Amino acid sequence: MSAFALHRQTHELYWFERRAFLETAGYRLRPKFNPEYIPNAGWWALREYEAVHFKSSIMDAHRIVDNKPVMFxxxxxxxxxxxxxxxxxxxxxxxxxxxxxxxxxxxxxxxDPEDAQKQILVMPRFIEFSVPKFDTVGEVVDCFRQIFEGIEFMHENFVAHRDCCYFNIVQDPTLLFPVGYHPIHTWQDPEARNRANHITRTECWPRYYLIDFGLSKKYDPADGPPLEDIILAGDKSPPEHKTLFACNPFPTDIYFLGNLLKEDFLYPPEDSKKARFPHSIRPSLRFLEPLVKEMTLPDPSMRPTIGEVRRRFDELCSGLSEWQLRRPGQRHSFGPLQLIRQLTRTLLRVHPLPRRTLVLSDSGSLELSKTMRDFYTQTQLEKINNGSLPNDLDA
Structure with missing residues (x-):
């Protein structure tokens, strides 16, 4: 067996050792985790045998009772x-x-049967939120409306995500990928032999989810604005992470979402390299630029709360015409097939946004009191001076 395959087995050794326990619990790993499994000959079989998740802490499986794909x-x-x-x-x-x-x-x-400090979370198997690329502005609007709604719900329950970056937003692929996809080579079919077939979001309107609460924390408003020492997450660019020893994590959540819109939608690096003017903004999403600027202000206390973000976002989107909602989502311009698809949808009167009613929260529709707004926006720097941080900054 190749050195790469040996490294793969070391990376996945934990899951090999827990196979029997997981089956008893009702979950089945891929065939290669059976100690009696012998990979077939050929390049495809070897590639499947060596396929490995980028983190040893995650693994795909199926629930035995109904064959539902899950993730550990x-x-x-x-x-x-x-x-x-x-x-x-x-x-x-x-x-x-x-x-x-x-x-x-x-x-x-x-x-975990052998480690009292370790637990295994079982979740539905979802796929990263930007696969495939967003076809239209309407698809981008629906995605971020859900993301803002989800973070708003977390904040209303006094929980800061603290790592709501690109990698921690996923979508339900059940309808988007009708015949499924490979758990590791997600751009390919379940057998990893061909490209995974998918439809567009406009044909199924998937639901988006927030994942990975490893850095998340719940706070009590009675204690005043929270103060946490800096922990570098997936997005390492927040200004407060470079200028402060500690900060309020709620405004940083706002920055993460604003920077996600900025870097991956308004100013996409892969497209800007091909653009006539480097770092040019995507014309179809220019209407979001004022909101993105507010969300990424250098001073965390000046950023809007997530309720204000959601309201401002709805205001900006409510004035878009159907033509604007059908413009390119993650591309500067449509290719021929995409253009034909949009013309066909226009003729067939396919709506460019889902027709479901947006559910608004009472707290999101009302102005916050000064005390609560301070809780979500202010940083109590005097706590730093008084040495009353929740953790040791020198650790």
Missing amino acids: KTVRSSVHPDEVEIALMFSSPPLAANPRNHCIPILDVLQ
Whole structure:
């Protein structure tokens, strides 16, 4: 066996050792995790055998009772003490039933049989939110309306995500990929032999979810604005992470979302390299530029709350015509097939946005009191001077 394959087995050794336990719990790993499995000859079989997740803490499987695709994630309580509690809070009544809740549902929590500090979260198998590329502005609008709604719901329950970046937003691919996709080579079919067939979001309007609560934390407004020492997450560009020792995590959530819109939608790096003018803004999404600027202001206390973001976003989008909503989503211009698709939808009167009613929260539709607005926006720098941080900054 090749050196790469040996490295792969080391990377996945934990899951090989837990195969029998997981089957007893009702979950089946891929065939290669059976110790008696012998890979077939040929390039395709070897490629499948060597396919590995980028993190050893995650693994794909199927639920035995109904063959439902699921994902596992191991959580060590000594490293992420709040992750399981927060994940279960949003997956339990009454929060789980709220349509504005976009936290990934937890199907099961398994206790590792050999490690008292480790638990295994069982979740639906979702795919990253930007696969395939967004076809139209309407698809981008629906996506971020859901994301803002989800973060607003978390903030209303006094939970800051603290890592709501590109990698921690996913979508339900059930309808988008009718015949499925490979759990690791997600751009390919389940057998990893051909490209994964998919339809457009306008044909199925997927639901988006927030994942990974390893850095998330719940706060009590009675304690005043929260103050957390800086932890570098997926997006390492927030100004406060470079100029402060500690900050209020709620405004940083706002920055993460604004920077996601800026870097991956308004000023996409792969498209700007091909553009006539470097770093040119995507014309079809220019209407979001004022909101993005507000969300990424250098001073965290000057950024809007997530309720204000959501209201401002709805105002900007409500004035868009059907023609504007049908413009390119993640491209500067349509190719011939995309153009024909949009013309056909126009003739068939296919609406460029889902017709479901947007559910607004009471707190999102009302102005916050000064005390609550300070809770979500202000940084109590005097706590730094008084040495009353929740953690040791020198650690």
